[in-house]
Amino acid sequence: MIKDENQSVIEKKNLDDRIIALAGNPNVGKSTVFNYLTGLNQHTGNWPGKTVTNAQGRYLHKGKGFILVDLPGIYSLMANSVEEEVARDFICFGNPDATLIVADATCLERNLNLVLQTLEITNTGILCVNLLDEAKSKKINIDLKELSKQLGIPVIGTCARDGKGLSELMDEAYNLTMKKSIKSNYIIKYDKPIEEAIALLEPSIRKLIGDLSSRWLALKLLDGDKTIIKSINRYYKIDILEEEEIVNKLQLAREVLINSGIDNNLFRDKVVSRIVIKAEEISRKVVSYENEKYNLRDRKIDRILTSKTFGIPIMLALLGFVFWLTIIGANYPSQMISDGLFWLEVRINAFLITINFPVWLQGLLVEGVYRTLAWVISVMLPPMAIFFPLFSLLEDLGYLPRIAFNLDNFFKKACAHGKQALTMCMGFGCNAAGVVGCRIIDSPRERLIAIITNAFVPCNGRFPTLIAVITIFFTGFFSGLSGSFASAFILTMLIVLSVVMTLLLSKILSRTILKGLPSSFALELPPYRKPQISKVITRSIFDRTIFVLGRAVVVAAPAGLIIWIMANITIGNISILSHCASFLNPFAKLIGLDGYIIMAFILGFPANEIVLPIIIMSYMSKGSLLQLDNLYQLRELLINNGWTWLTAACFIIFTLMHWPCGTTFLTIRKETQSWKWTIVSFLVPTLTGSLFCFIITTIVRLLGII
Amino acid sequence: MGDSVFPLNYLPLGKKARVKALISVGSTRRRMLDLGIISNTEVEALQKSPSGDPIAYCIRGAVIALRSEEASQILVEEIY
Structure with missing residues (x-):
C-alpha cells in the first residue's frame, strides 16, 4: 500500500495488480482516458474543474489488473503548487509500474515540458498524444514514430473520446509493466559544470536511496528545492541533510558550480531553459503545420467573448440564459414528480x-420522512439536473478560463489571485469542489482567501431554493414567458451580488487578517473544444440524480424525522419545535427571518437542499395546511406563516450568505489543516449575511415600508 | 541591450516580439521560465481582457494571460 500526499491509499484488488500513474496538463482529456479505461465516471470528473483529487480506478487487460491513479492536471513538476508536488511525489516516490502522460496534440510543444520533466524522474513513461482528431482538423501533423524515437518511450496517438487508440495504449502499458528489463532514464544533458556537479553528487544518492531517479534527485538537491527534502524524509524516512556523505558531496558540487559562476538562480534558469529548448527541438522535428493560422477561429471567438464592450455583457447574458433554461425546463418535471409522489x-x-399500522408511526414515516423526501426530490432535483449539465457544457467548451480572464482585474484589485475566479466558478457546481479546487492557487494567503469566500457563490444545491422563492414572491405574478425571464434576471443579479460580495470580502480579508499583495500568476486560455453534448448530459444527469437521491435519503430522511418528532412531542403544551423556534425568534426577527427559518438553516447544515423542505415541514406541522402540491399553495403556506417580501428577500440573502454546508465545512478543515481557518470560513459568510439582512430589515422598518 | 527593447505589456495587439531578458525573480521567474519564456522565445500579443489587463499572449503555441505586473518584467524586441 502506498500513501500519497493526502493519505489516500492505493488498494490493490490483486497483489499482482500493476499501478499506472496518469499525468498530463489540464484540459488534455486525461479524465476521458481515465473514465474510458476504468469504465468509471470518477466522482471528481463530474464537478467542473475536473480532477481535483487523486481518483483511482481499476481495469483488466489481457487478464491482468491495472490500477489507474489520476493525478492532478499540471504544467510542470517544479513544485510551484500543491498539485505539482502531489503529482511529482507520486511519480517519484509512489513507485508506479508505469507513468502514462497524456498530451494535447494541438499544443504539443507546451505539453512536452511536462513530458520531459516526467521522463527525468521515471524510466517507465508512456506518452499518449490525445486529441489527434482536433489536430487533424487544424491541419497539424505529428510524426508519432519520430516522437517515440526522440523520447525513447512508447508513443500512442489517441482520440480518447471516441475510444480510438486506447486499446493500443493498454497494450503498451501491458508490455511495459510486464517487462523485466530495466532501461535507463531519459537524460537531458545540461551544461558542463552542471553535469560535473551531478556526477559528484549522484553516486552518494544512489548508494542511499537506490538507482531510481538518483540523477533527478541530485538535480533537485543542487537546485536547493526544499520540498524535495521534505518528501524524501516522508517517503524514505531519511533526513538527507543529516547524511554526512551527501552533505559533503553537495558542498563540493556547489563549489564546482560557483567556480563556474553558476549561483542558485542561474542554475535554475539553466535547467529550466534546457528543458524548454529540448521541447522546442523535439517539437520542431515531429510537428508540422499545414496551416500556420490554425488557431484563427479560436482567436476570433476570443475577440468577441472577451472584448472590451461585449465581454462582460455576454458573460451575464450567458449566465441568465442558463438560468432561464433551468427555470423553464424544471417546471414541468417538477410538477410531474410532485404529482406522482403525492x-x-x-x-x-x-x-x-x-x-392497522400505528397512527403515530404512520405520521412519523409518511408525514415526516416521506414528505420531506418528496419535497427534496420534486422541487430540488429537476433544476439541479438541468443546471448542472448546462454548466458542464460551458466548462467543456473552455469558457470558464475566459470568465477568469474577463474578471481578473477585479480580483487583482481585491488583492486576490486571478485563479480565484475559476475556483469561484467551480463553487457554482459544488462549494466543496470549489474549496478543493483552490489547490490550483499556490500562494497560501490567496488560497485561504479563495477558500474562505467560496461559500458566497450559491452551489447547485442552493439554486432550486432561490428559484422557488424568487418565483413565489417576486415574479409569480408575471404570466408565462415573462415570468421565467424575470426570474432568470433576478437570479443573475443575485449571482452578480454574490460575486461582488466575494470580491469585497476578499479585499477586506487582504486588508485585515490575510494581509499581502497579489502573487504572480499565468492563466492559460485553452483551445475551445467541441463538447460531447450527449455524454455530458447523460453523465451529469445520471450521476447527479443518483448523488442527489442518495444525499436526500441520507440527510433529508433523518431531518424529516427529527422535525416530525420535534413538532409532535410537546413540553407544556408547546412542541419542542416551537420552543426552539421561539428561542431563536428574537435574533431571527432582527434579520428579517423567523425562528423556524433559522432552525431550518441549522438543520440544513448537512445539505443545503433540505432547507426549504424543512421550513415547509415545520409550518405544515403546525397544522395550517395538509396537502401541498404546487408553488401557489406554497406561497399561501408561507404567507399564512407571516412571510412578507422582506422575509423572502432576507431568506434569499441568507441563502446566499451563511455558513458552508457540512460537506464543504469538513473539506475546508481537510484542505486548510486548521480549525482556526475552518471557523473563520464559517463565520465570515454567516456574519456578512446576518449583517446584510439586519441592515435591509432595519432600513425597511425605519422607512415604514412594511 | 539597445533602445528597441521594451516591456512585453507595451507590445501592440497582433504584433510579435522576441524575448530578450527576463528580469523577474524568485517564484515568478520560475513560473515564467516554466511557461517557456526564455531568451529568444517568440511571443505574440493576442487579446486584452475587457479592462485592459491582463493581456493574452501566444507563447510556444499556448495562449497565456499575464497581468501587467508579470508582463512588464519580460523585456522584448519587436519582430518586424
Missing part, C-alpha cells in the same frame, strides 16, 4: 390504514 403518498397512507 399520489403515492395517498396510496401509502390508505395502505397503512388497512393494515
Whole structure:
C-alpha cells in the first residue's frame, strides 16, 4: 500500500495488480482516458474543474489488473503548487509500474515540458498524444514514430473520446509493466559544470536511496528545492541533510558550480531553459503545420467573448440564459414528480390504514420522512439536473478560463489571485469542489482567501431554493414567458451580488487578517473544444440524480424525522419545535427571518437542499395546511406563516450568505489543516449575511415600508 | 541591450516580439521560465481582457494571460 500526499491509499484488488500513474496538463482529456479505461465516471470528473483529487480506478487487460491513479492536471513538476508536488511525489516516490502522460496534440510543444520533466524522474513513461482528431482538423501533423524515437518511450496517438487508440495504449502499458528489463532514464544533458556537479553528487544518492531517479534527485538537491527534502524524509524516512556523505558531496558540487559562476538562480534558469529548448527541438522535428493560422477561429471567438464592450455583457447574458433554461425546463418535471409522489403518498397512507399500522408511526414515516423526501426530490432535483449539465457544457467548451480572464482585474484589485475566479466558478457546481479546487492557487494567503469566500457563490444545491422563492414572491405574478425571464434576471443579479460580495470580502480579508499583495500568476486560455453534448448530459444527469437521491435519503430522511418528532412531542403544551423556534425568534426577527427559518438553516447544515423542505415541514406541522402540491399553495403556506417580501428577500440573502454546508465545512478543515481557518470560513459568510439582512430589515422598518 | 527593447505589456495587439531578458525573480521567474519564456522565445500579443489587463499572449503555441505586473518584467524586441 502506498500513501500519497493526502493519505489516500492505493488498494490493490490483486497483489499482482500493476499501478499506472496518469499525468498530463489540464484540459488534455486525461479524465476521458481515465473514465474510458476504468469504465468509471470518477466522482471528481463530474464537478467542473475536473480532477481535483487523486481518483483511482481499476481495469483488466489481457487478464491482468491495472490500477489507474489520476493525478492532478499540471504544467510542470517544479513544485510551484500543491498539485505539482502531489503529482511529482507520486511519480517519484509512489513507485508506479508505469507513468502514462497524456498530451494535447494541438499544443504539443507546451505539453512536452511536462513530458520531459516526467521522463527525468521515471524510466517507465508512456506518452499518449490525445486529441489527434482536433489536430487533424487544424491541419497539424505529428510524426508519432519520430516522437517515440526522440523520447525513447512508447508513443500512442489517441482520440480518447471516441475510444480510438486506447486499446493500443493498454497494450503498451501491458508490455511495459510486464517487462523485466530495466532501461535507463531519459537524460537531458545540461551544461558542463552542471553535469560535473551531478556526477559528484549522484553516486552518494544512489548508494542511499537506490538507482531510481538518483540523477533527478541530485538535480533537485543542487537546485536547493526544499520540498524535495521534505518528501524524501516522508517517503524514505531519511533526513538527507543529516547524511554526512551527501552533505559533503553537495558542498563540493556547489563549489564546482560557483567556480563556474553558476549561483542558485542561474542554475535554475539553466535547467529550466534546457528543458524548454529540448521541447522546442523535439517539437520542431515531429510537428508540422499545414496551416500556420490554425488557431484563427479560436482567436476570433476570443475577440468577441472577451472584448472590451461585449465581454462582460455576454458573460451575464450567458449566465441568465442558463438560468432561464433551468427555470423553464424544471417546471414541468417538477410538477410531474410532485404529482406522482403525492399520489403515492395517498396510496401509502390508505395502505397503512388497512393494515392497522400505528397512527403515530404512520405520521412519523409518511408525514415526516416521506414528505420531506418528496419535497427534496420534486422541487430540488429537476433544476439541479438541468443546471448542472448546462454548466458542464460551458466548462467543456473552455469558457470558464475566459470568465477568469474577463474578471481578473477585479480580483487583482481585491488583492486576490486571478485563479480565484475559476475556483469561484467551480463553487457554482459544488462549494466543496470549489474549496478543493483552490489547490490550483499556490500562494497560501490567496488560497485561504479563495477558500474562505467560496461559500458566497450559491452551489447547485442552493439554486432550486432561490428559484422557488424568487418565483413565489417576486415574479409569480408575471404570466408565462415573462415570468421565467424575470426570474432568470433576478437570479443573475443575485449571482452578480454574490460575486461582488466575494470580491469585497476578499479585499477586506487582504486588508485585515490575510494581509499581502497579489502573487504572480499565468492563466492559460485553452483551445475551445467541441463538447460531447450527449455524454455530458447523460453523465451529469445520471450521476447527479443518483448523488442527489442518495444525499436526500441520507440527510433529508433523518431531518424529516427529527422535525416530525420535534413538532409532535410537546413540553407544556408547546412542541419542542416551537420552543426552539421561539428561542431563536428574537435574533431571527432582527434579520428579517423567523425562528423556524433559522432552525431550518441549522438543520440544513448537512445539505443545503433540505432547507426549504424543512421550513415547509415545520409550518405544515403546525397544522395550517395538509396537502401541498404546487408553488401557489406554497406561497399561501408561507404567507399564512407571516412571510412578507422582506422575509423572502432576507431568506434569499441568507441563502446566499451563511455558513458552508457540512460537506464543504469538513473539506475546508481537510484542505486548510486548521480549525482556526475552518471557523473563520464559517463565520465570515454567516456574519456578512446576518449583517446584510439586519441592515435591509432595519432600513425597511425605519422607512415604514412594511 | 539597445533602445528597441521594451516591456512585453507595451507590445501592440497582433504584433510579435522576441524575448530578450527576463528580469523577474524568485517564484515568478520560475513560473515564467516554466511557461517557456526564455531568451529568444517568440511571443505574440493576442487579446486584452475587457479592462485592459491582463493581456493574452501566444507563447510556444499556448495562449497565456499575464497581468501587467508579470508582463512588464519580460523585456522584448519587436519582430518586424
